[in-house]
Amino acid sequence: MRADVGVVHAGVVRARGSRACGSRARGLRAVALAGAALGLLLAGCSTDPARPSDGAGAVVPALAGPSPPAPVPAEIPGLGPRTRALIHPGTRQALVVTGRGEDSSHATVVLYERNPVGVGARSGSGSGSGTGSGTGSVAAKSTGATVSTTPGWRSVSTVWTARNGRRGWTEHHRMGDLRSPAGVFTLTDAGGRLHDPGTRLPYDQGRAFRASGTNVEGESLREAFDYVVAVDYNRVPGRTPLDWTRPLGAERGGGIWVHVDHGAGTAGCVGVGKPQMRELLRRLDPAARPVVVMGPEEWLGR
Missing domain, CATH: 1.20.5 (Single alpha-helices involved in coiled-coils or other helix-helix interfaces)
Incomplete structure (x- = not known):
């Protein structure tokens, strides 16, 4: 057992x-x-x-995808290729005066600035640019200003109402025709009866800008020349707006200014409101080679 x-x-x-x-x-x-x-x-x-090996354990580098297309610089609205070609490549400020019609004395004005590709530029008060939310603009930390990173032209003012020559526009201005010259002209000199509001342009202030008469429609000119910016049509740039030298001859007229609106058509100048004149003078920068692009809408769109 x-x-x-x-x-x-x-x-x-x-x-x-x-x-x-x-x-x-x-x-x-x-x-x-x-x-x-x-x-x-x-x-x-x-x-x-997702990345293949060469068989020995080494990873084969992935091929780079296509580069994103370069941003297309924005153009100034309403300007056709012929008019844009008249603006110097180095110009970074353009005051655009758009007439309602060839024979109209009513116009609108917008100030534009050109932002080079890859370079930010400060926008001014009253700007139509964005605030940094997907609009090509960012907020500057140090100053609180808005900085645009979008290449090309952008508006830096609101749309201003304006008056031009009583009889409208012409490409061949002559003294006494009551039409504003259409074209692209530099803006190099300023002045006025009132003190300099803070412009970087040469500014000639004095009593010689006081006018006591009336314009072609009988409106008082008493405050019209409180602030002026000389349009470089038939004049010598770099001189006071009061200089009467006429390189093309006296018969081709002259003394074309952007000045304070007196409420009616002009003898050939462009008139805007006094607050807008102050804003314009503070904004214009000789280093930006500012120009005025002026004419009837159809002419500008060529």
């Missing part, structure tokens, strides 16, 4: 040993499989599956 019991006990022991060995083997296989899975997982973390 003891031997039989011993045999049975031994069989039980051997059976238990077999089960223990089987469990140990299954555990080792599970560990091996887990290790392999971990290796694959780690390999997946270290190698971009």
Whole structure:
């Protein structure tokens, strides 16, 4: 009986040993499989599956995608190619006077500035530019001003109402024709009866700008020349607006200014409100080579 019991006990022991060995083997296989899975997982973390390998473990660099197109510089609205070609490439300020028609004395005025590609430029008060939310502008931290990063031209003023020559516009201005000359002219000199409001242009202030008469429609000129910017038509740039030298001859007229509106058509000048004249004078910068682009809407759109 003891031997039989011993045999049975031994069989039980051997059976238990077999089960223990089987469990140990299954555990080792599970560990091996887990290790392999971990290796694959780690390999997946270290190698971009979307980027092929050269077979030796080295990752083949991905080809660069196409570069985004260069931004197209914005043009001044309403100006056609012939008119734009008259603006010097170095000009960064343009006062655009758009006449209602060839024979109309009513116009609108907008000041534009050109922002070179990749260079920010400050916008002024009353600007139509954005505030930095997806509009090509950002806020300057140091000054609080708005800085545009969009290349090309942008308006830096609101739309101002204006008056031009009583009989409208002409491409061949003559003295006494009561028409404003159409074209692109530089703006180099300023002046007025009142003190300089803060312009960077040369400013000639004095009583000689006081006018006591009336204009061609009988309106008083008393405050019309409180502020003026000389339009460089038939004059010598760099001299006071009061200089009467006429390089093209006296018969071609002259003394064309942007001045304070007196409420009626002019003899050939452009009149805007007094607050707008102050804003214009403070904004114009000789380093920006400012010009005035003036004429009837159809002419400007050529």
